[in-house]
Structure formats: C-alpha cells, structure tokens
Amino acid sequence: MGRSKLAKFAAIGESENVIEPGDERYGLMKGQWRTSYFGNQHPLVLEVGCGRGEYTVGMARLFPEKNFIGSDIKGARLWKGSTMAEEEELQNVAFLRSFIEKLDENFAEEEVDEIWITFPDPRPRDRDIKRRLTSPRFLELYKQILKADGVVHLKTDNTGLYQYTLEVLAELKDQIKNLKYTADLYNSDLQEHTMGIYTTYEKRYLAEGVSIKYLQFQFQFK
The missing domain is CATH 3.40.50.150 (Vaccinia Virus protein VP39)
Structure with missing residues (x-):
C-alpha cells in the first residue's frame, strides 16, 4: 500500500464524520443515526457505494434540511468526501466505511428515507x-x-x-x-x-x- 493511501486511512481514522470498524461508534448507530449522530429528525438519505463521496456531499450542500450518509468499503476513496465535508463545515454529512452486505447491521428497519x-x-x-448493487439480494436489503x-x-x-x-x-x-x-x-x-x-x-x-x-x-x- 502506497504512502498516500496510508495517509488517507490514517486521516479518516481521525475524522469525526467517518465511522468504520474499530471506531467505538461502529454498529451503535443502528436506529440512532438521527438522534445520536445528527441530533435532529430530518430525513435520512443513504448513498451506497459512494466512492469519493462527491454525490453525498453535493446533495448535502443542496439540502441542509436532510441528513446524508455515504457508504463504501474503500477508505482511501471516502477520504475525499470526508475532507470536503469537513472543509465546508457540513454538519449534515456522515460516511460509513462498511461492506454494503452489512447495511442491516448498521441501519434499522424503516430508518432510511431514500437510497x-x-x-x-x-x-x-x-x-x-x-455482487451487482441492484441484484435481488441487495434490493431485499434496501427494502x-x-x-x-x-x-x-x-x-x-x-x-x-x-x-x-x-x-x-x-x-x-x-x-x-x-x-x-x-x-x-x-x-x-x-x-x-x-x-x-x-x-x-x-x-x-x-x-x-x-x-x-x-x-x-x-x-x-x-
């Protein structure tokens, strides 16, 4: 792994807006994203496989009355969105580093308004x-x-x-x-x-x- 990736992994490990395995908050947000993380009851929008988080951050800019979570397993990619959100002081953005297959471990039933x-x-x-994100098994998770x-x-x-x-x-x-x-x-x-x-x-x-x-x-x- 190159130094650049290592630096990004280290950075997201210290980012308040990224929750990943090893973070004491990981797994505890299930059913609690609005109250425990965002501190409001705004609609919750999830982007799965968010990559660099450009779409998650873009929507957060446009809709401050909604909460946005970008989920991806690639930490080096999440670093980009996490950094943008921090620099812009966006309070309605979070990132979850996790496999999409584990959505049900991180979100409660009927917790999400939009995907x-x-x-x-x-x-x-x-x-x-x-493994396609629109295959029946993933659709069942979204449901x-x-x-x-x-x-x-x-x-x-x-x-x-x-x-x-x-x-x-x-x-x-x-x-x-x-x-x-x-x-x-x-x-x-x-x-x-x-x-x-x-x-x-x-x-x-x-x-x-x-x-x-x-x-x-x-x-x-x-």
Missing part, C-alpha cells in the same frame, strides 16, 4: 451477478431499511447494468411501484433528478458522449 446508487461497478461477468414511501435511485453509464436492473424489477413487479426510467437522463423529463451534481466519472462519460441512464422506484409494502 442513491450512483455509477456502481457494473460487474459485467455472469459470475458476479450477485428492509427503507421507509414505506422510500425511493431508490440508480444512475449509471452502463447499458448492461441498466437493462439488467429493469429486468430484475420486472421480475419483482408485484413488489415494485412507481417505476420511472430513462436511457438518456439529460434529454428526458426526469433530468430534474440530476440536481446539477456531477461526479468525476459522470463528467468523463458526458464528455465522451455517453448517455446517462437513470431509474427510480419504490417498494410495494403490504
């Missing part, structure tokens, strides 16, 4: 289907922690992942409602959901003429 999945690894190989009217958003440049997700949602049609989607977000009537936030990857894709795919849906609770 964003922004430009995840598409995992194109068939053997990696279960567990989302409120009944909670919304899931996906933004991706990858046509394969976009089509795969629509196929999964079609198979789960009895459990899904209010599905909206477009294969070209910036030339659609859904572009309000861009919110003017562009990740590093998104800027690159748009510069290359790659269309951005977007969809949103809610779970059908009985």
